[in-house]
Amino acid sequence: MDTLKINYNKEDKSNIIDDKRGKDNNLDNYEDIFDVAIIGGGFAGLSAALLLGRYLRPIIIFDVFKPRSSYIHGYLGYEKSSRNDLIQKAWHDVIQYQSVKRVEDKVKRVEKDVENNLFLITSTKENNMQNQDNSEKRKARAKYLIIATGLQHIKPNIKNFEEYDGNGVWHCPHCDGFEATNKKLVIIASDNKDNKALDYAKVFLGWTKDITLFLQRSNYDNDNAHNNTSQLTDKQRIEARTLDIDIIENDDIVEIVGDPSIKSIKGVITRNNGFYQADVLFYHLKKIIQNEIACQLGCELDEGYLKVNKNQQTSIPNVYAAGDIDTDRHYAILAAASGALAAISIYEELLKDALNRTKIQSHI
Numbered sequence: 131m132d133t134l135k136i137n138y139n140k141e142d143k144s145n146i147i148d149d150k151r152g153k154d155n156n157l158d159n160y161e162d163i164f165d166v167a168i169i170g171g172g173f174a175g176l177s178a179a180l181l182l183g184r185y186l187r188p189i190i191i192f193d194v195f196k197p198r199s200s201y202i203h204g205y206l207g208y209e210k211s212s213r214n215d216l217i218q219k220a221w222h223d224v225i226q227y228q229s230v231k232r233v234e235d236k237v238k239r240v241e242k243d244v245e246n247n248l249f250l251i252t253s254t255k256e257n258n259m260q261n262q263d264n265s266e267k268r269k270a271r272a273k274y275l276i277i278a279t280g281l282q283h284i285k286p287n288i289k290n291f292e293e294y295d296g297n298g299v300w301h302c303p304h305c306d307g308f309e310a311t312n313k314k315l316v317i318i319a320s321d322n323k324d325n326k327a328l329d330y331a332k333v334f335l336g337w338t339k340d341i342t343l344f345l346q347r348s349n350y351d352n353d354n355a356h357n358n359t360s361q362l363t364d365k366q367r368i369e370a371r372t373l374d375i376d377i378i379e380n381d382d383i384v385e386i387v388g389d390p391s392i393k394s395i396k397g398v399i400t401r402n403n404g405f406y407q408a409d410v411l412f413y414h415l416k417k418i419i420q421n422e423i424a425c426q427l428g429c430e431l432d433e434g435y436l437k438v439n440k441n442q443q444t445s446i447p448n449v450y451a452a453g454d455i456d457t458d459r460h461y462a463i464l465a466a467a468s469g470a471l472a473a474i475s476i477y478e479e480l481l482k483d484a485l486n487r488t489k490i491q492s493h494i
């Protein structure tokens with residue numbers, strides 16, 4: 131079982147790799163070959179790291195730290211916890227395992243070293259403006275990869291949005307739809323391809339019957355306001371009417387009005403100077419699925435999401451994915467579960483490989 135021996139430096143007490151990059155060497159490389167490199171330190175990546183740390187696997191986890199001041203709902207045992215506190219605690223849990231190395235870098239590139247069956251990972255500090263040369267780059271090698279880079283939600287470019295984001299304004303019905311209970315709800319949706327806007331609005335019917343859906347023509351690009359791709363079909367209009375969902379198709383929300391002192395919204399103002407009362411506002415705009423690394427490696431995608439099998443493995447051998455990047459169900463506890471599953475699957479592969487080698491050696 132030699133191959134499962136841990137190969138991190140036991141003398142090295144710190145497993146947080148700080149920013150002391152070699153001043154003389156332009157390239158700061160790691161000598162060790164890690165069993166697993168995890169890209170992304172959100173719920174999925176950290177959950178994978180926790181298990182792999184407990185399996186004593188030498189792993190490296192990259193994350194660009196962007197605190198988000200929101201609250202998490204629906205995470206068993208942590209209802210209404212601060213997201214930042216939860217993530218901070220998770221890091222604390224993970225780095226108590228000495229075989230885990232943490233790097234505060236953005237991964238820029240991953241290449242396959244086919245000859246040695248390894249991945250070569252290049253990262254830099256995200257805010258580094260001089261990425262053109264090699265001075266701030268690090269390189270690491272790993273046998274397996276977990277891509278857990280998540281996604282970003284496009285936010286509406288409307289006046290006062292930031293003020294009420296997370297306080298009267300949300301995007302995820304499963305996380306925050308409860309806040310709409312018996313309230314006047316206004317929804318901004320931009321994409322009605324495959325019924326997405328109306329389907330999104332229908333999710334809220336369990337909480338409220340007072341729904342107005344704006345098919346915002348262009349939520350973040352005023353110049354394209356007439357580039358309308360979001361119209362409903364006649365069938366959808368009939369369905370909306372039957373369900374009592376009001377549809378606004380030829381006007382856009384431009385401003386939120388409310389009471390900033392109590393962080394509560396009162397309504398929205400439209401481009402045509404209309405005013406619509408609202409207690410809560412939800413938005414459903416485009417998403418940026420952060421799949422660049424997966425694309426570099428040629429992983430198969432499905433509508434931008436990484437295709438994975440039941441073990442979280444992508445279409446590329448030894449590349450796994452977990453969290454929001456591989457599903458349109460964006461939920462923290464699901465992301466954590468898929469991260470754990472990826473870690474278990476990889477451990478089983480490493481073990482199988484080690485046992486096979488042991489068998490081969492015993493026959494020599």
Ligand SMILES: Cc1cc2nc3c(=O)[nH]c(=O)nc-3n(C[C@H](O)[C@H](O)[C@H](O)COP(=O)(O)OP(=O)(O)OC[C@H]3O[C@@H](n4cnc5c(N)ncnc54)[C@H](O)[C@@H]3O)c2cc1C
Nearest residue numbers: 170172173174194202203237280305453454460461462465
């Ligand atoms: C405002 C908001 C509120 C939410 N509320 C809830 C809620 O109440 N309940 C709930 O269950 N879910 C909620 N969610 C959804 C939940 O946050 C996600 O489902 C979950 O975070 C997904 O975890 P993840 O690990 O896949 O991705 P993320 O948590 O997004 O983590 C991805 C990480 O990867 C890093 N990263 C990306 N690219 C790179 C790179 N190239 N190199 C290094 N690092 C990289 C990012 O910086 C990030 O830290 C909410 C989401 C948002 C945006």
